[in-house]
Amino acid sequence: MHNLNQKTVKNKINFNGVGLHTGANVNLSINPALPNEGILFKRTDLKENNIIIPSIFNVTSANFCTTISNNFGVSVSTIEHLMGALFILGVDNAVIEIDNHEVPILDGSAKIFIDKIIETGFDVSSEPIRIIKINNKIELKDGSKFISLEPNNINFEIDYQLEYKNPRIGNQQNKINVYEDDLFDIYNSRTFCLYEDIENLKKLGLAKGGSLENAIVVKQNDVLNESGLRNNKEFVNHKILDCIGDIYLSGHKIIGKLKCVHGGHKLTNQLLRNVFRDKSNFSVIEIKEKNLPSSYINRSYLKSIA
Ligand SMILES: [Zn+2]
Numbered sequence: 001m002h003n004l005n006q007k008t009v010k011n012k013i014n015f016n017g018v019g020l021h022t023g024a025n026v027n028l029s030i031n032p033a034l035p036n037e038g039i040l041f042k043r044t045d046l047k048e049n050n051i052i053i054p055s056i057f058n059v060t061s062a063n064f065c066t067t068i069s070n071n072f073g074v075s076v077s078t079i080e081h082l083m084g085a086l087f088i089l090g091v092d093n094a095v096i097e098i099d100n101h102e103v104p105i106l107d108g109s110a111k112i113f114i115d116k117i118i119e120t121g122f123d124v125s126s127e128p129i130r131i132i133k134i135n136n137k138i139e140l141k142d143g144s145k146f147i148s149l150e151p152n153n154i155n156f157e158i159d160y161q162l163e164y165k166n167p168r169i170g171n172q173q174n175k176i177n178v179y180e181d182d183l184f185d186i187y188n189s190r191t192f193c194l195y196e197d198i199e200n201l202k203k204l205g206l207a208k209g210g211s212l213e214n215a216i217v218v219k220q221n222d223v224l225n226e227s228g229l230r231n232n233k234e235f236v237n238h239k240i241l242d243c244i245g246d247i248y249l250s251g252h253k254i255i256g257k258l259k260c261v262h263g264g265h266k267l268t269n270q271l272l273r274n275v276f277r278d279k280s281n282f283s284v285i286e287i288k289e290k291n292l293p294s295s296y297i298n299r300s301y302l303k304s305i306a
Contacts, residue, residue, distance in 0.1 A: 004287050006092040006129050008032045010121040015112070017104030020078055020191070020215070021065065023208030026100040028082075030117065033093035035127035038251060039086060041068070041076045045099045052076055054083060056249045056272040062265035064206060066246055077102045080265065081191075084245030085113035087253065088183050091122070092129060108190035108214040109230075110241055128288045134256035136281045140271045146261040147271045155179055156254050158243060161261045162236045166194055168218050172236035178244065186244070188230050189237035195219035243268055250276060252284065 013030045033040075043050040049072035052058065060075060061067040067077035082103050086094065088110070106112040139148035144163065156178040163171050169192075176186065193201070193210070195217050201207040216234065217224040231237060239260075246268040247254055260267070275281045 004129060006035045006125045006127045007090055007122045008034075008093040008125070009091060009117060010123050013116050013120050015104055015106065015116070017106050018209035018214075019100065019102030020105035020108075020209050021206045022077075022100070022102045024100050024102065026098060026102060026104045028096065028098045028104055030091075030113075031095040031097060032123060033095045035093060035125040037093045037095075039083070039091070039094050039096065039248070041079070041096045041098060043074055043076065043099070043101070044097045046074060049074055054079060054249050055251065056246075056269055056276060059249065059269045062246075062269045064201075064265075066242075066249070066265045066269070068249070075101055078105065079103050080242045080245035081105075081108075081110040082113055082245070083248040084241045085110040085117065085187060087244050087248040088178075088187055089114060089117055089122075090129075090253070091117065092252075093125075105191070105209060105214045108216070109238070110187040110245075114187050128286045130252045130284050130286050132250055132252045132254045132256075133283045133285055134254065134275070134281065135283060138271060138275045138281060140267065140274065142267060142270075144261070145263055145267055146259070147263045147267050148259045149271060149275055150257050150259075152255055152257040154255060155257075157257045158240055159257075159259045160236055160240050160243060160263075162239060163262045164235075166218055166220070168221050168223065169235050172233050174233050174236045174240060176240060185231045185233070186237050186241050189234045189241055190214070190216050190230065191238055192216035192218060192235055195224065239264075247272070 009030050009032055015028045019026055039054055041052040052068050052070045054068050058068040060069040065078040066080045067075050069075040134149055134151050137150035159175040161173040193215055212225045223229055246265055250272055
């Protein structure tokens with residue numbers, strides 16, 4: 001039953017674009033990798049110490065975007081939309097080669113990554129997939145922010161809520177079942193910012209590559225992008241995409257239920273560190289046809305888990 005086996009991409013897939021924060025022109029490629037290799041980043045502009053593992057414990061900054069670093073201080077930032085695309089498509093193994101330190105932002109969503117990976121196709125190995133099953137509920141509060149991860153039977157559900165003072169964004173909530181739902185609106189949703197925050201971001205040396213081509217800009221009640229929004233809940237849907245990408249830094253797909261109110265990369269990472277610090281909080285299970293209850297096999301969404 002090969003949709004329960006580990007997948008990689010069929011061929012090298014090339015991307016080129018600017019980094020949202022650095023503004024630098026970047027070449028990135030997704031390359032096939034062996035079973036059980038996982039996802040890893042390789043900085044091709046460096047000759048040594050250039051491998052960086054996207055692990056929650058390698059996150060060195062989670063302000064504005066997710067940055068991972070290796071022990072030599074070599075980093076890659078804004079990895080979350082690419083990681084979200086790999087999670088959504090069930091790519092277990094891939095080597096991401098990149099010649100700079102920020103993943104290109106492309107259109108601000110994960111759509112271009114997803115479309116090109118699907119177009120290239122997958123190579124399915126004979127190795128079973130591994131999934132993390134959450135055993136205990138862990139939660140975290142930080143003022144008005146809240147996040148929790150708890151056990152679930154066989155799905156991964158995300159319930160996400162935004163609370164913005166800005167009237168156009170306001171309070172948005174969406175609840176999805178990652179393995180059952182059509183995730184088009186999630187991976188098609190773009191990153192966003194408030195018009196009044198742009199100056200501040202630039203002062204911090206950030207958003208140098210930002211434009212209306214790769215981000216939604218909201219000014220009071222208005223969306224400044226000419227074509228408007230791509231879907232009714234684009235703001236919260238983008239946050240869910242970020243969350244899926246950040247979750248994939250746990251190394252595998254997940255069975256559990258995540259709830260979040262007004263969170264972000266930092267809160268997600270803090271929660272995951274608390275979960276994975278203690279081995280009793282989770283189990284890593286191998287999904288093989290023979291150890292699945294029959295009800296499991298008959299469920300069509302297993303196609304999307306694998
Ligand atoms: Zn994002």
